[in-house]
Amino acid sequence: MNDPIPTPDIEDFDSDPLSQRNEDIFARRELLRVGHVPESGRIVGRDQEISAVEDLLRPAAFGEPPKNAIVYGKTGTGKSLVSKHVTGRARAIATRNNAKFGAAYVDCDQCDTQTRVARSLAQQVQQQSSKNISVPDIGIGASEYFKYLWSMLEELDVFIAIVDEIDKLGDDEVLFKLSRAEESGKTSCYVGVLAISNKIEYYERLNERVKSSLQEAELVFHPYDANQLISILENRRDAFKPNVLQSGVIPRVAALAAREHGDARKAIEILYSAGELAAKNGDAQVTEEHVDAAQDYADVSRFQELIRGSTPHSKYALFALAYLTKIRIGDAFSTGEIYRVYEQVCDSEGADALSRQRVLELLKEWAFSDITENKYTGGGKGQGSYREHTLLREADMVIETVFEQASTKRDILAELQE
Template identity: 60%
Template sequence: MTDGFSDTDLFSTGDIFARRELLRVGHVPERDRIVGRDDEMRKVGAALGPATQGGPPRNLIIFGKTGTGKSLVSRHICRRARKHSRENGVDLRHVYVDCSDADTETRVAREMVLQVRDELSPSMEIPAQGIGASEYYRYLWMLLEDVDVFAVILDEIDKLSDDDILMQLSRAEESGKTDAYIGVISISNKIEYREQLNERVNSSLQDRELTFHPYDANQLEEILQNRRDAFLEGVLQDDVIPKTAALAAREHGDARKAVDILFEAGSLAEERTDSKVTTQHVDDAQQRTEVKRFQDLVSGSTPHVKYILRALALLTHDSDDVQFSTSEIHQLYERLAEQEGSEPLSHDRVYRLLKEQSFLGITESYHTGGGASKGAFLQHRLMKDPEIVIEALDTGIEDE
């Protein structure tokens, strides 16, 4: 029995993309594709310079908004440092850990040791669960016995629940746990992260700080032009890349977002069996990427948080106002929760949840004076486009 599809049709990759990997998040491009980060690369290189000669690397804390090239530059320079080290007879190893996924000391320690194990001793059996951070460290120090330098990139380090991992790494050589020199590149979107570290960690790290500033529209356009060969020749209309760069420049110079939009535009053209990628695909792709980003942002939230955000989005969408009191939001939230068959939370609980969303940057909350008759109260403003929030939450509810 046949399903009516030939393998050629069933596994067709379309007529849009030539090298999709160039538009993947996390792809580390070659040097000639990295734009506007020469000074930053030199500074990261200077921190790793001593390590390539067999000496101790300098620790580094890198700050900057999302999509400013922090991870890309760090990973690129570490790869080049490893190659240069080999030429000098030095064994330098490095690992990359995303702390938004590995958000505890045990998870980071496990991720580090498994990456090193896969390179140095693939046959070594290390439990993926059931043991604590101290056991993972024991395996790590064992694996690093013949390594000269170990560099660790901790991306989104502000997501860690504590700074114990930094204490362990910064004191490992001093305490005799390893003879390898260890360097840490910590990456954070929050400039105030340094203030959260305790004095002992600050003292141990003796780090340097580096700030990555947002890309401008011209740099974003150059970044996208350098990845143009992700598409088949002649597929992109001339105004697609300039428009994509301009949209991303409005969003604080986020190169990651620019690449996301360009990839989604190509994907939409592919889905619609269009032969060209146009600015209409770019507009539709921006909407899609915004919806996906918001869904990712609230994916771990409770249903009641989503009802509250939906209430604020509906109020914003249906009114000329953009600021609403807790009471106004609570009234609509109650109706939405009841429609979904849930017992509504109290006014005070909704008030606290709204303040949490403000902390996460989804909303903005502030006290305002309501006049002599009303007194002061808290108002809330949605920091996202209400249409994006409504679509994201509607899709999320359907998926659940």
């Protein structure tokens, strides 16, 4: 057979760099993985939120209709964790109560269309089903997947769908269908939806009809303070071998993460990368210096990924704002000012400029990712109000990242200066 990946005869195993383990400082790496769901003993500072979700799901644990809810909060405030944790317990208790309970979790960051969400739900329910149904992987659309779902739900008393990161979802149709499933006679199973969003602003974008059916309850998860972050990290200290973390490390990580917005994910990520950095350097201990280096790296690379992954005109609009921020005193610019620079950038790139309204929308998208901020300001008397945009990141870094080729960047900057 023609094996595309040959296994070579290695003469001296010990001197092969792949045999050098460098993770000696870690004891249980998995505790620091983002998807890791800690046991209840390791969940800190979310008692109120946990009991609010318990209130929603308690009926479900008895095979009775649960409530729908929208869960809001910034990233890393424990929304996904708490939702999964309570749903899992509800399932265990329902089983003990002889209620037939099904549950599924979909992350719209990965399943960003109706079809993908519906497929994922149907396939998860199928795995919990006793019937021998096979849900196809391809070739059918959202409404067919829903048909599979509804028919499988007939076996169940209750079904909880956790739909995470709904702000990444193209349209609200799925949420609407799920939240109205039983009412619209699609299934006799009681369906409860926990819709999670990282963006409070997302609420404005939700369709009225979806709002009214999801809004039976609304939960807001607040950011963690530095002490809570310390506890969360302390509870995972055993990811490392004893004495590996220098005493200042956890407080330092917590302080950095609290400074942003009290993001537990970020805290865990920084701790993990600080550990990896130490391991890579062959250091026996993780120090505060490792923490700072890991933080700088994470911050820049995440932000650069966002820019690199965006469309050309979205980049040009952001570039225009960065350019103004760099050359002018002041940090807030009107859409009109930005648009004029944007047009010049398009010109020198040989691209047709989009309309001003469209550019405004692109700028709002950047605000949605927390790269920029925009607000209405009242102009002077008789001037009316207008929208102003502010860059929240370093202008130089934006300029570097948008035009990674030095020559292109030079050309554009030269043309703008004329």
